[in-house]
Amino acid sequence: MDDERGIATVSDAAFLEVQRLLNREAALLDRRDYAAWFDLLTEDVKYVVTARVSRPAETGPLDYAIIDEDADTLRLRVLQIGDPKLTRAENPPTLTRRFVSNLEVEAAGPPNDYAAHTNLLVYRQRGTAPDGDFYAGRRRDLLRRDRGSLRIADRLVRLDHNVLFDGSLSIVL
Amino acid sequence: MDDIVRSAPSRSWVDAANGTVEREAFVGEDVFRLELDRIFHRLWIFLAHDSEIPDRGDYVVRTMGRVPVIVVRGSDGEVRVLLNSCRHRGTKLCRGEAGNARNFVCRYHGWSYAIDGGLITTSYDEHLPPGMDKADWGLVPAPRVETYRGLIFAAWDPGVPELRDYLGDMAWYLDALFWRTPEGMEALAPPHRWRTRANWKIGALNFIGDSQHVRTTHAGPIALDKVRSEKDGFYVQGGESFQVVTDEGHGCTLTYLAPGMPERNYLTHPPGLRGAYADTLSADQLAMLRHLRVMVGNVFPNFSFIESQVALGEKAVIIRQWQPLSGTEMEVLSWVLAEREAAAGYKDRALKHGFHNFGAAGVFEQDDLELWASATQASDNPIARRFPYSFHSSLPFDHAPMENAKGPGRAFQPSNTEVAQFAFMRRWDAAMRPLA
Numbered sequence: 329m330d331d332e333r334g335i336a337t338v339s340d341a342a343f344l345e346v347q348r349l350l351n352r353e354a355a356l357l358d359r360r361d362y363a364a365w366f367d368l369l370t371e372d373v374k375y376v377v378t379a380r381v382s383r384p385a386e387t388g389p390l391d392y393a394i395i396d397e398d399a400d401t402l403r404l405r406v407l408q409i410g411d412p413k414l415t416r417a418e419n420p421p422t423l424t425r426r427f428v429s430n431l432e433v434e435a436a437g438p439p440n441d442y443a444a445h446t447n448l449l450v451y452r453q454r455g456t457a458p459d460g461d462f463y464a465g466r467r468r469d470l471l472r473r474d475r476g477s478l479r480i481a482d483r484l485v486r487l488d489h490n491v492l493f494d495g496s497l498s499i500v501l
Numbered sequence: 502m503d504d505i506v507r508s509a510p511s512r513s514w515v516d517a518a519n520g521t522v523e524r525e526a527f528v529g530e531d532v533f534r535l536e537l538d539r540i541f542h543r544l545w546i547f548l549a550h551d552s553e554i555p556d557r558g559d560y561v562v563r564t565m566g567r568v569p570v571i572v573v574r575g576s577d578g579e580v581r582v583l584l585n586s587c588r589h590r591g592t593k594l595c596r597g598e599a600g601n602a603r604n605f606v607c608r609y610h611g612w613s614y615a616i617d618g619g620l621i622t623t624s625y626d627e628h629l630p631p632g633m634d635k636a637d638w639g640l641v642p643a644p645r646v647e648t649y650r651g652l653i654f655a656a657w658d659p660g661v662p663e664l665r666d667y668l669g670d671m672a673w674y675l676d677a678l679f680w681r682t683p684e685g686m687e688a689l690a691p692p693h694r695w696r697t698r699a700n701w702k703i704g705a706l707n708f709i710g711d712s713q714h715v716r717t718t719h720a721g722p723i724a725l726d727k728v729r730s731e732k733d734g735f736y737v738q739g740g741e742s743f744q745v746v747t748d749e750g751h752g753c754t755l756t757y758l759a760p761g762m763p764e765r766n767y768l769t770h771p772p773g774l775r776g777a778y779a780d781t782l783s784a785d786q787l788a789m790l791r792h793l794r795v796m797v798g799n800v801f802p803n804f805s806f807i808e809s810q811v812a813l814g815e816k817a818v819i820i821r822q823w824q825p826l827s828g829t830e831m832e833v834l835s836w837v838l839a840e841r842e843a844a845a846g847y848k849d850r851a852l853k854h855g856f857h858n859f860g861a862a863g864v865f866e867q868d869d870l871e872l873w874a875s876a877t878q879a880s881d882n883p884i885a886r887r888f889p890y891s892f893h894s895s896l897p898f899d900h901a902p903m904e905n906a907k908g909p910g911r912a913f914q915p916s917n918t919e920v921a922q923f924a925f926m927r928r929w930d931a932a933m934r935p936l937a
Contacts (some may be wrong), residue, residue, distance in 0.1 A: 392691045394693055406597040492695035495698075
């Protein structure tokens with residue numbers, strides 16, 4: 329789908345700008361500040377999360393979407409999990425800690441400025457459960473300068489999961 | 502059938518006269534073991550949709566209770582369900598979830614089987630004694646495999662009735678969801694799969710007829726979704742709404758357009774498919790679908806379905822397998838289906854909106870699962886088990902079926918009682934009794 333074929337180098341300044349954006353984004357999501365997070369997205373944002381069908385190597389793996397949102401449906405999802413009156417899964421709020429690493433940045437064709445590839449590890453603790461859960465995956469973000477800032481225009485999270493654990497995915501990855 | 506199970510004492514968890522069910526039914530490991538033998542390793546169990554394995558050699562790997570099986574389309578085009586375990590020393594033949602095979606080859610010692618299950622070679626056939634007939638050592642087939650309207654079921658008890666007879670009056674409703682166009686439905690993507698720490702029956706009960714949970718559990722998506730909340734009609738059930746139960750323990754709930762709700766939001770037939778419906782369904786079935794807002798149901802024991810509004814004038818059909826892992830855990834498989842004849846864009850939207858609401862990250866699903874898991878956890882202790890669950894709101898209604906229902910089966914109004922849920926529990930209780 330989006331296997332990186334040789335990452336084209338960008339300037340250190342561009343790399344740092346992307347890294348700052350992704351770190352700031354992770355902090356906002358861990359703080360559940362969804363209004364500020366939504367402001368980091370372009371108005372035509374695409375947001376996709378996939379899981380994987382385990383198949384023989386000869387057949388090749390098959391990814392399938394478990395979330396596939398545009399700005400409108402993504403807004404609905406975030407309004408729900410961000411409002412204590414409107415969510416059961418996230419009230420009491422789950423605790424999350426996002427680790428965004430192994431950043432590689434390449435120049436992207438117009439209209440996007442960069443493609444950022446990262447590894448994602450999210451620790452999540454629900455309620456008083458003694459054991460937390462982890463979501464792990466590879467993220468590919470297309471970033472665009474929009475309204476004066478670099479913003480996320482298109483996110484693909486390819487989870488390294490076949491079967492999801494502990495109920496439904498009720499956080500943003 | 503296992504001798505221990507045959508001789509297990511008769512036991513009842515359901516108090517039919519008082520409308521209660523013992524909590525042990527929803528948490529007990531002994532109950533779970535009995536369920537495996539008396540329900541999941543005996544009765545018809547839903548496994549896959551026909552469209553998942555279109556070509557010869559296509560297979561998916563699924564589970565019936567504790568039994569891992571391969572659902573495969575054979576060289577003759579027939580669907581077979583084979584125990585996913587080598588006859589030699591038990592290794593899984595298929596260790597992934599899906600694929601296409603010319604043969605099933607065991608990677609341990611090399612026993613090799615045709616896709617219809619027949620043993621081709623042990624790799625050391627020259628060492629076999631003369632009395633061993635390879636024809637007796639094929640992969641173990643489920644003795645009964647039948648497909649109804651694209652839905653593949655299998656059973657391990659060769660004596661179960663024909664699938665169509667087992668579905669009984671529910672078949673009429675299944676036809677209206679799964680066979681309303683000449684080519685039928687297709688699964689639009691592989692099933693979402695997730696585990697949850699909840700008893701499988703909570704899922705079945707939630708789908709067979711639990712209108713009472715919608716307002717409280719799903720406050721979020723209903724308040725946020727303009728299609729649903731318009732004129733606040735969502736909480737009002739149209740006067741035509743009803744529940745259905747059948748002798749086999751199947752059931753469904755049909756919720757109709759409430760007065761004042763904008764009809765255009767709830768088109769009965771998707772654009773472009775209107776004509777096909779009229780060609781395929783009976784006038785009674787078409788009348789049943791008219792103004793239908795949500796149809797949700799369960800085929801005993803663990804196959805559920807929901808047809809729900811997913812966008813303005815568009816619907817998705819979602820199907821479920823509630824796969825028990827223990828008394829307190831299950832794995833859920835969830836597919837989105839659409840008519841094969843539907844336009845590609847319609848299928849794409851049905852899929853996205855279907856799992857936006859009812860998938861592994863569904864905005865409805867996430868709130869259900871949190872509450873189901875908490876119910877199972879809080880009930881799994883000796884003190885809580887002394888106090889049964891309430892199904893009381895079935896009792897004032899379940900002796901008075903409708904006389905002029907829109908479809909077959911025993912129909913009941915209003916639609917937001919627990920009649921269908923308690924019927925499921927009584928059927929479950931009967932299925933758990935020792936075999937004669």
